[in-house]
Amino acid sequence: MKKIIILPLILFCSFVFSQNKTIVSNWTSFVQSVNVENMQNWKFRVSAKVRKENDSNAKCAIWARVDDIDNKTGFFENQAYSNIKVTTExxxxxxxxxxxxxxxxxxIGAYATDNGDFYFDDFKLEVLDPKSVKWINIPLKNASFEENLISGKDWSEGIGRNKITHVKNFTITTSDYKPFNGNKSLLIKGQNIIGNMPHGKFADVNGIKMYYETYGEGEPLLMLHGNGQSIxxxxxxxxxxxxxxKVIIVDCRERGKSTYDKTKELTFDIQVEDLKQFLDQQNIKKVKILGWSDGGILAILMALKYPDLIDKIACSGANIFPEGQKDDELKDMRETLAQLIKENKDGKNDVYIDLYNLDLKYPNLKYEDLKAIQCPSLIMxxxxxxxxxEHTVKIAESIPKGQLAIIPNSTHSVVVEKPELFNSLVIDFFEGK
Structure with a gap:
């Protein structure tokens, strides 16, 4: 998907993992893989004990995914995206x-996101034998975490598929603090993860509560995330x-911790007004903007509508009309939207439907509109x-002070794939005359 990366399947299929690599992320997973080639078409059930402490509305859950012989994903469920309620018990x-x-x-995995202490114990796997019609227990290694954890031996950090990845914002250990059974349980601890920090605040803007965090001092720099993302x-x-x-990061409406008005359509225009009111409240007279994906679209629109407010913009993976996206991408998004609408029981998919509609319907700019942008603009x-x-190139060419950077061997997620190169390019642009 272009930007909508919070749907459960996409969460574990589009994130960039490499063998034995340390990355920065707001989530991690601890997984054990079981061969089921002799159990094809069999029903299974996975269970575990779960609790959490010291969290700020963070999520933890169990998940399960079946990989086919050709490594394609079959069954998948991550309970963090259901209505389960994990408590301190x-x-x-x-x-x-x-x-x-x-x-x-x-x-079979344990999943945790954001800051907090997340505990797991007594994992269990059972399969239904179609011949005997009886549930059979399939022993898992170190299922109750009584043994010391040796990454890659029984359990490993990552998403399976022989990819072991350490997320440096998390520690994964065994704990003797209030285990469910025996002497130990699994503890996944998340710390210092932005978007869920104690110093975060809310601003009342344009009928919503917008969550934001600030870091550093100096000239203000507003960072705007993509469609299904957050801070x-x-x-x-x-x-x-x-x-x-002075870095200011915000959750746009309907994302992260920010609220939204269900009676109003989610558009880029309404988000632009959110941002203008927010910057006014912060008494910011001039601001640089770094935008990724939809955040880049918002940066372009801010530069068009409020030129006196914008110093420079740097945009990665932005488009100015829906057809700027590749045809296969648009096709996948339309198919997913149709599925979400079809399966929308009790409004559970309302937000996702809004997000998909946003990128399928908007923005609706023309290349000649970009000639009105007065500020230096880095288009990446x-x-x-x-x-x-060709769409990215044309955007840069249409802006009078536009600069272009096509980053090799990278995707829409270049921001996380090649952060050192990306950061260097943007800082050089912001610091240049």
Missing amino acids: WNTFEIKGTVNPEGKTLN NAFMNQVYVFSKKY AGDKDVIKT
């Missing part, structure tokens, strides 16, 4: 599913840029971006 959570006809590996999209940028600027994209390269 131990509770049992269960996932039920069926092994795909071509299923090879069942991945933590810039985990690889905030601390680097805060050495030079990965060479494998979901935004058409």
